[in-house]
Amino acid sequence: MFKIKTPLKALGASLLIGSASLLAAQPALSQSLSDVLAAVKRDSEQMSSADAARLKEFQADTASQSARMSEARGALAAAEGRANQLSAEFNANEATLGDLEGQVSNLAGDFQELLGQFRSAAGATMPEIANSVANFDYKDRVEGIAEIAEARVLPTRAQLERLPKAMLQEMIAQSEVKTFTATVNGIGPDGSNAEAELIRIGVFTAATTNDRKFVEVRGSGSDTFLQAFTTQPAGPFASSIGSLVRAGEGQLVKAPVDPSKGNLFGILGDLPSFADRLAQGGAVGAVIAFLAIIGILIGLFKIFTLFTMGGAMRGTAKTRQAGTSNPLARVFEVYENNRNADVETLELKLDEQILRESPRIERFNDIIKVLAAIAPLMGLLGTVIGMIITFTAITIYGAGDPKLMAGGISVALMTTVFGLVAAIPLLLIHAVVSAMARGNQQLLDEQAAGLVAEKMEAAHGGRA
Amino acid sequence: MGFQDLQAFLDRGGPVLIVIMFATFLMWALILERLFYFRIAHKHVAADAIAQWNARADRKSVPAHWIRDKLVSEVRAKAEANVQLTKAMVALAPLLGLLGTVTGMVAVFDIMAITSGADAKAMSAGVSRATIPTMAGMVASLSGILFTSGMDRRVSRAVQAVEDEMEIG
Secondary structure (H helix, E strand, O other), X not given: OHHHHHHHHHHHHHHHHHHHHHHHHHHHHHOOHHHHHHHHHHHHHHHHHHHHHHHHHHHHHHHHHHHHHHHHHHHHHHHHHHHHHHHHHHHHHXXXXXXXXXXXXXXXOHHHHHHHHHHHHHHHHHHHHHOOHXXXXXXXXXHHHHHHHHOOOOOOHHHHHHHHHHHHHHHHHHOOEEEEEEEEEOOOHHHOOEEEEEEEEXXXXXXXOOOOOEEEEEEEOOEEEEEEOOOOOOOHHHHHHHHHHHOOOOOOOOOOOOOOOOHHHHHHHHOOOHHHHHHHOHXXXXXXXXXXXXXXXXXXXXXXXXXXXXXXXXXXXXXXXXXXXXXXXXXXXXXXXXXXXOHHHHHHHHHHHHXXXXXXXXXXXXXXXXXXXXXXXXXXXXXXHHHHHHHHHHHHHOOOOHHHHHHHHHHHHHHHHHHHHHHHHHHHXXXXXXXXXXXHHHHHHHHHHHHHHHHHHHHHHHHO | OOXXXXXXXXXXXXXXXXXXXXXXXXXXXXXXXXXXXXXXXHHHHHHHHHHHHHOOOOOOOHHHHHHHHHHHHHHHXXXXXXXXXXXXXXXXXXXXXXXXXXXXXXXXHHHHXXXXXXXXXXXXXXXXXXXXXXXXXXXXXXXXXXXXXXXXXXXXHHHHHHHHHOOOO
């Protein structure tokens, strides 16, 4: 609003001033025209003299300008001449270059093709060497080869020699068993990277010497590193690498070699462990394991008691000492208590005592037998349950993916294994226990009477 | 068949085959022990018992019968020793074979899970671990049955013969 108002005010003001000046010009008309004429003449003379001076000046200028013009033309001509000359030179150089390139390719000839072959060979060998355990022993081979494989200029002779040297070294490394030091990822405390002393078998297998952890080469291209397996191969592998570490120079030991450079050990880690196997058996497996443990404990207890009982009875059979410590001694005790009774009464009393001892000898034997019989049956039950799980999985998901069926199949197989593993020792233990019980029982059944008779005869002297 | 072949065979059969091998050795040791007992030692044992009986003045009374029972029972105990265990070993061999079958199948399924497919070559190791122990268990059991089936009869006949020799009166 204010901005629009302000120019309007200014316009008004200027109009007022203009009209005032017109009013002021009125008195000038009173000057004489001759004065004006004189003034005009004076002015015009002044101006023509100034014009003449400027004209002179211009004319002088023109001469100098044309001199400069001709000078510039001369420079241009010189430059053009030089341009022509340089372009000719360039063309000549171009021609020489083409000539020389032709000469080079002419001279390189077969070598050019050889170089292509060399590069492809270097490209093929590089990952091979980079993924080799020996590469952490003989370092800086990959970089040297990578340099040649990627370069676009003719390599020098020294560079060319790197590839066969590296290959030769790899071959030699395959035949070596030696220790070296390298950085292994995730081996230090809290999974940090740490330097470790490693032993390698050829280029195939490597393990740390102090805690016998197998390592593998990870990573791709020229950027590879050593890492310990997350699941270490256990059992014979760990112990044989231990014997290799301990072995002296030139000694012959058995050691694990993974020709796939770590893949097989990786698969080994994927295999279910013993605990996994136990878990695969499921509830039925747990029941079988429980039964097996009960049966074996009872069996061991029976073997121990029957063994000590048999020993004591054989001792008593020699000494004929009455007592209460073992069945035979108790039979003698009965005889001692009834030595004045007639023979029939004595026989009855002895039979009664023997009958009383029998259950103690035979006790628990049948439980072992029943457990030995139940274990494979339980295994069979587990098999059927596992098959039901499998077929349920097939019904729901279809038969396309074998992995979905794996759970049921592993239940089926592992329970069968558990059943057999439980039944076999139980059967053996039962055979041993029943043989021992039978021996003890026989000693008591038939020998007791005989031993008593011998004792009677001895007591009565020559009278019998 | 050299030692190398045997080792290759045992390798293919897996750990269960080694157990079967030892079980078979044990079984045959027991069988041979029994055979040699009846061939050699039993005669002396029987003769000893009969001589002891014949040396007695009193062969009529009730205590004399008890003593006769005792002498016969000693002969029987010696004749029967290990028979039970031998029979148990014979019964055990096929069970061990079956164990081999199942563990071999587990190995096959492990390979199937790892290779996630039907790599017949990779599975063949598991298959041979399944079949070789089965066969070995059967062979061991059958070879043992031949000798153990008659053993009970042989024991009772031997004991009976000793008993018959001991005349009463």
